[in-house]
Amino acid sequence: PVDGSYNSARKWHRASVLTNGKVLITGGSDDYSFLNSAELYDPSTGIWTTSGSMNFKRWVHTATVLTNGKVLVVGGSPSPKTAELYNPLTEIWEMTGDMNLERIFHTVSILTDGKVLVVGGRLGSVDETNTAELYDPSTGNWTMANSMNYERKDHTASVLINGEVLVTGGENNNSLLNSAELYNPLTKNWILINSMNEKRAYHTATVLKNGNVLVAGHSLNIAELYDPSAKAWRSASPMNSRRGSPTASLLTDGRVLVAGGSWLLFALNSAELFYPNVTNV
Secondary structure, eight states: OOOOOOOOOOBEEEEEEOEEEEEEEOOOOOOSBBBEEEEEETTTTTEEEEEOSSSSSOOOOEEEEEETSOEEEEETTOOTOOEEEEEETTTTEEEOOOOSOOOOOOEEEEEESSEEEEEOOSSSSSSSOEEEEEEEEEEEEEEOOOOOOSBBBBBBEEEOOTEEEEOOOOTTTTOOOEEEEETTEEEEEEEEEOSSOOOSSEEEEEEEETEEEEEBBSSSOOEEETTTTTTEEOOOOOOSSBBOOOEEEEEETEEEEEOOEEEEEEOOOOOOEEEEOGGGO
């Protein structure tokens, strides 16, 4: 069923589920211009309302809910170095410290200590980067972290059960990557691990309830699983359809819903479920 409509048409926006259950939509493009507007969806009423405007217009940014409930919006074009915070209690936007580098097509991960790890992407509109930086919500300051082994954008970054961050795939100079690496928040170092079986970007990486990571998508129906205890990859059941840029959601029963995406330039309206096998439950 259709449940209301945005106040503004948009693409390349971001959606964040707030601690109060509402959904915050930020930025994007309406085909003619970049947007700084934000909207709130209330699942209890099915109603969309405007929720102020960001200080900067942006798309291909990130919007991440912090442990304090605020939303950190980072980078994106045309303001790739800036960062700002949304307060759900006041519905007010405020600036926070700028990143050290401009970034689009990057990833953001919330570490177990509440700090924020921003990884890779493109430096504005130029080359991919292997740099990383850390944001401290208590001070609003950014510090450079150790760099990855590979420059990449359109990759994934997943926080594992042990607190490490798994980065997979992406693109570098229009070439797909199958490399994978781990960030250890205690040592602050990156280590290369075994590469994925397939090169991919615009894919998904979902941490399962057993701690394994399901990687799926790109122009492939091939999926694979990463086992953190063995630091090894193995094949998973293939998807029914090839999907570039799908979404993947971990359901409460442990299954993964993979939806949408595109194939041969056509958008897909189909969805499918991944069932962890008996040894993965």
